[in-house]
Each structure stands twice: as structure tokens, then as C-alpha cells.
Amino acid sequence: MKTNLIEIAKQFQLEGNVTEVSALGEGFINDTFIIKTGEGTPNYILQRKNKKIFSPIPAMMENIQKVCLHIKAKVGAAGGDPMREAMTVTPANDGKLYFLDEEDEYWAVCQFIDDTIAYDAAETPELAYAGGKGIGKFQSLVSDLKEPLANILPGFHDIRYRFKQWDEVLAKDPVGRKADVSEEISWIESRREEMLDFWKLVENGTIPTRISHNDTKINNILFDKKGDVLCVIDLDTVLNSTVLNDFGDAMRFYTNTGLEDDTNLDNVSMDIKIFKAFAKGYIEEAKSFLTEKEVEYLAFSAKYITYEQVLRFLMDYIDGDNYYKTKSPDHNLIRTRAQYKLLRSMEEQFDAMNDAVKGYYA
Numbered sequence: 001m002k003t004n005l006i007e008i009a010k011q012f013q014l015e016g017n018v019t020e021v022s023a024l025g026e027g028f029i030n031d032t033f034i035i036k037t038g039e040g041t042p043n044y045i046l047q048r049k050n051k052k053i054f055s056p057i058p059a060m061m062e063n064i065q066k067v068c069l070h071i072k073a074k075v076g077a078a079g080g081d082p083m084r085e086a087m088t089v090t091p092a093n094d095g096k097l098y099f100l101d102e103e104d105e106y107w108a109v110c111q112f113i114d115d116t117i118a119y120d121a122a123e124t125p126e127l128a129y130a131g132g133k134g135i136g137k138f139q140s141l142v143s144d145l146k147e148p149l150a151n152i153l154p155g156f157h158d159i160r161y162r163f164k165q166w167d168e169v170l171a172k173d174p175v176g177r178k179a180d181v182s183e184e185i186s187w188i189e190s191r192r193e194e195m196l197d198f199w200k201l202v203e204n205g206t207i208p209t210r211i212s213h214n215d216t217k218i219n220n221i222l223f224d225k226k227g228d229v230l231c232v233i234d235l236d237t238v239l240n241s242t243v244l245n246d247f248g249d250a251m252r253f254y255t256n257t258g259l260e261d262d263t264n265l266d267n268v269s270m271d272i273k274i275f276k277a278f279a280k281g282y283i284e285e286a287k288s289f290l291t292e293k294e295v296e297y298l299a300f301s302a303k304y305i306t307y308e309q310v311l312r313f314l315m316d317y318i319d320g321d322n323y324y325k326t327k328s329p330d331h332n333l334i335r336t337r338a339q340y341k342l343l344r345s346m347e348e349q350f351d352a353m354n355d356a357v358k359g360y361y362a
Helices: 006-008 057-078 125-142 159-172 178-189 192-203 244-254 272-286 292-297 300-320 331-348 350-361
Strands: 021-023 031-037 044-049 106-111 210-212 221-223 229-232 239-241
Touching: 006 021, 006 044, 006 159, 006 178, 006 272, 044 159, 057 106, 057 125, 125 210, 125 221, 125 229, 125 244, 125 272, 159 178, 159 192, 159 292, 159 300, 178 300, 244 272, 244 300, 244 331, 272 300, 272 350, 292 350, 300 350
Parallel strands: none
Antiparallel strands: 021 031, 031 044, 044 106, 210 239, 221 229
16 A cells, blocks of 8 residues: 555544554455554554445444444443443544545544453353343443434345346346355245245334344454453444344354355354353343334344345356455355355254343343
8 A cells, every 4th residue: 555654643632643554454354554653642543444345434433433422421420430431433633524635535443452462253152141241231231322324334134235236136046056056045035935024024024124234243342351352343334223143143253163165065054052141141131122013023133143144155157256355256156055054053942042132131
């Protein structure tokens, strides 16, 4: 990147003087850097936001600010530390929540929270329990935020929208792959009605619309040095939707004993111990605001989100691999089959999943 990162950093209202800007993490969606300002002043996180995925960026930043300010107020009222228990967006010098450079790239800054621990995977029930508490705590803090958020990801987790895309791709069959995946297509079609029936409950308000995070990997939760949940980060995807999406996506990510693109399907299954641990932690934090209908569909949401991912991988394969990055011509098909194996494992253990949820909620 030719951009002068120090000059970009100086466009924001930082405490102290910028001494260094260096890359942080792998940056699958945004390009992320850490700004160092020297002893006695905070460090910061600088990101170039991906305008191809999030649109419009100014509305996304307003969403993030609304959520952060609400959480800060709640944390402060409860006697906590708003600077450590919530993200702090740092405005640009002109007061905007972003800086637009000469190449029409959007940049944003938040304050770095030091002395924290983050994990890349929940490999034990104890970590899964902590992750559940983290997401449940976040949702609880924003459960009374009624101000609507901008929809910067239209159709996200909306299965009716996905089926519209799916039907269009099947009709076109642009690269002639459909005939070779008739069995995989039948996996999708045999569950279409079940998935639409669930989504109707969201559309008609039986399952309420709330604020959801929509990227509930455990590495988006910061813990303090004692191992307690501190705050949830990476709020680019916050939306008005059902909070069941957060629970379901976490279970797709946490419970898989294999890889998302595992070529050995014997490796792939849902770890019921991890499911139970996450559900316990989540419900402990979220039971104060969840409705009975939301609780009823918590376990189902894991199937729903995993099914959606099977559909999206297979759809992209049939469409000629236009959305997901692939490492081989059949990479999306490998992903499809691995995620379907996870879905089948969830279906086989669905009674145990439901029983666990009911037991923790009682």
C-alpha cells in the first residue's frame, strides 16, 4: 500500500504524537493497523474500511457510534469503565467519524484497549461458555436501544433473499455445473420450506427484531487478564435483525470439530459439549430480555445459519465462484459438503440441543 499511513493517522483527533503505524492482523475484510503515540497516551486502531462490502461507510460508522455510546452510558450507569468496556470511536479532525482520502478510500479510528486477551478459537467448553457470555452481554446491553440502524448489508441472513439469488443462479447455470451437483441441490430444496417457515416468524414480528452483532467469532470478544468478558469489538456488521442470527452463527463457528473446508468429512461434526457450554453462558446473560419464542428457536438458529452457508457455498460454485475466494476449482464444493456434514450433525443432535436450551432457561 502506497498510502502514507502516518499522514492518514494525523487526520484524526488523537492524543499524543504519532510515532509508528504498523499492520495488525491478516485483514480479510478491512486493512487494519495499530497507531502508536508514545508513553502516557493511548494507542489506536486504524482501519481502511472495505467499501465493496459495507455501503455506505458513513452510515456504517453512525451505526457503530450509536451502539458504542449506548453501551458506554449503560456501563457508566452500572459503575463500570466505559473506556474499557466499550469501543471508543475517534473522530477525524473535521468531526466526522471517518476520513475520506484522495483515492476515495474510507478510514476510521478507534482507541486501542490495552491489557486484554483475545482467542482465535473456543477449543474448550470453558472458552465456549465465556464466548456465550460475551455475546449475551453485548445483546443485553443494546436490547433497549430502539433507534433504528442503517441497513448496510441488505439481505444479510435473509433466507428469502438468498432463495431469490439461488433460483436465479440455477436458472442461468452460467458455467454448466448444475447437472453435476444434483444431489447437493436436493439438500437445499428438501429444507426450503422449513427455513422459510422460520423466516416468516422474523418477518411478521413473532420473533422480534433487535440489534445483532452478526460476526460472533470469539476473536471479536476481548477478555481482561482475569478471564472475564470485557467488551465485544468489530462492530462493522451491527444491524437490526434477529439476535438468533448471532447465536446460530456462533454455533456454526464454535462447534465444528473440523475445518470449514475440510476434505475429510470424518473430521466434521457438531461438538455438543461446546454447544451446551456456549448456550449456558449466553442464556445467563440474555435471559432477561429474550422472549419465549426466541428461546424456542435458539437451537434451530444453529441449523438455519449453517444451512444458509451450505446454500451460499453451493450457489457460488454453480455461479462460477464469483463471491468467495477459492484455492481450487472445486473449493466451494468442498466447503458445501463440509458445511452440510456439520448441518447433518446438528440435525442428528437437535433434540439434545433443544433440551440444553430449555434446561438453562428454566
